[in-house]
Amino acid sequence: MTTIRLHSYFRSSTSVRVRVALALKGLGYDYVAWNLRADEHRSRSYLDINAQGFVPALEMDGLVLTQSLPIIEYLDERFPETPLLPADSAGRARVRSLAAMVASDLHPLNNLRVLRHLESQYGADQASQAAWFRHWTRATLDPLEAVLAQSEHVGRFCHGDQPGLADICLFAQMLNNRRFGVDESAWPTLARIHKACCDLSAFDSARPERQVDAVHR
Amino acid sequence: MTTIRLHSYFRSSTSVRVRVALALKGLGYDYVAWNLRADEHRSRSYLDINAQGFVPALEMDGLVLTQSLPIIEYLDERFPETPLLPADSAGRARVRSLAAMVASDLHPLNNLRVLRHLESQYGADQASQAAWFRHWTRATLDPLEAVLAQSEHVGRFCHGDQPGLADICLFAQMLNNRRFGVDESAWPTLARIHKACCDLSAFDSARPERQVDAVHR
Structure with missing residues (x-):
């Protein structure tokens, strides 16, 4: 099983989406918090992870995945059990x-x-x-x-x-x-x-x- | 070959996207123009096609497809030659x-x-x-x-x-x-x-x- 690391902010709506998808898939992950109210997502250390400076970002399979819907599509392709998109x-x-x-x-x-x-x-x-x-x-x-x-x-x-x-x-x-x-x-x-x-x-x-x-x- | 009908406005950026995808796939289509400057997309006749009142909408295979990226994903699945997304x-x-x-x-x-x-x-x-x-x-x-x-x-x-x-x-x-x-x-x-x-x-x-x-x- 690959290690999954989620860069997230508790209140971020797009982070909520990815957290739900991970939970529906039954996938555990490390939670890395970035405080948007304190502009931590604009820090050099976060911009090195995601140049756009947005959460969420998901690290897995040697990739840094960004954008919540593409992340969820990736999870759905990678872990097809409990599909999040219809078969047709x-x-x-x-x-x-x-x-x-x-x-x-x-x-x-x-x-x-x-x-x-x-x-x-x-x-x-x-x-x-x-x-x-x-x-x-x-x-x-x-x-x-x-x-x-x-x-x-x-x-x-x-x-x-x-x-x-x-x-x-x-x-x-x-x-x-x-x-x-x-x-x-x-x-x-x-x-x-x-x-x-x-x-x-x-x-x-x-x-x-x-x-x-x-x-x- | 299915008949394709594109509901479009010449200047709409999201319509441009779908027109490019159709052209890259080599697909011909009927072009139905709705004048956004004249609010034709808010007319009853258009809202009956797309309740959101946005162009583009694409009619094909007995479906009314909306939202440019989902439309393009559908075209890519339906006509896999000249793929618009990578294989991996x-x-x-x-x-x-x-x-x-x-x-x-x-x-x-x-x-x-x-x-x-x-x-x-x-x-x-x-x-x-x-x-x-x-x-x-x-x-x-x-x-x-x-x-x-x-x-x-x-x-x-x-x-x-x-x-x-x-x-x-x-x-x-x-x-x-x-x-x-x-x-x-x-x-x-x-x-x-x-x-x-x-x-x-x-x-x-x-x-x-x-x-x-x-x-x-």
Whole structure:
């Protein structure tokens, strides 16, 4: 068995995704914490691991893997038991598209560096940043709810009755939403699937507050 | 041979990506134009195709595929000749990560809906929007240049001597950069790879100005 080392920050949404994937695969790993609030990810020692300065990064098989979705695709190819993507191309396209809605259209607009930039460039205060967060969250989760509510492929999870890549992205996003007071009442399907995720220990173990570097406040 | 229908807008960066992939695969398709400047993508008739209201969408095999990278992954699985991803898992992870840097960390921050929102929420004028665009472009392309400049895997293109998913994302982004007056002098490797893409007819044919709905001004 290869040694796996995860570079992570407890609250990072993209780190949550990879932690869930590792847990669903039953893979143990060394946890290396980088404090984003203290800009440790901008340090020379971290930039030598990932020039982009983002967590997560995953070291295994002599590789340094970056970007949460490509990392999860790699894990799924490397450890095909408990698949996180469907076996058929149409199903894979569907799950990847649902995941991309969150990972490409929603999350990048709402992460810490963007909120900080809004503050420095436009003087956006906490309330304005929260409004920005809610705006882009609704812009994606409204159509995501519509897509899932009418899909024949939805089961207990986004695609059938086993959790996968789309659920992982949704779960991490929904955790973030609660920090920004997003009203979830318009998304009953998303809330139901999120609840199904929360009921699984693999998802629960990946929560920010379960990590060794969690700051409780 | 299946009939392929591409829902597109000439200037859409994500549409450019799919057009390049189709051209690299040698696949013909029907082009259905939606005018984003006239909000046609928000019309009922388009939302019935893609509830998210984004182009591109690709109809084939009785499916409606959405999200450019999942669409390209589907095309690559369906038509494995002229692969757009490497044959090995490590190579795929690398190419997907390079693509995600552009597709998840850069482009979502700089598209039309975000620039419009900056204007409506913070009164950002054209100059301020362009500064925003340049800021996030540099934030990703600086480390992308660093990663590629030191990589043993780089050849004529991002991964070896054949174009693939990472080149597709880079090409579309570089076209956008020129519209916003981004200084590319700090990215010689990216410029070299972009030039190699421009020299191929598959990339050239996907340019905005080559499309039937192109508006020249």
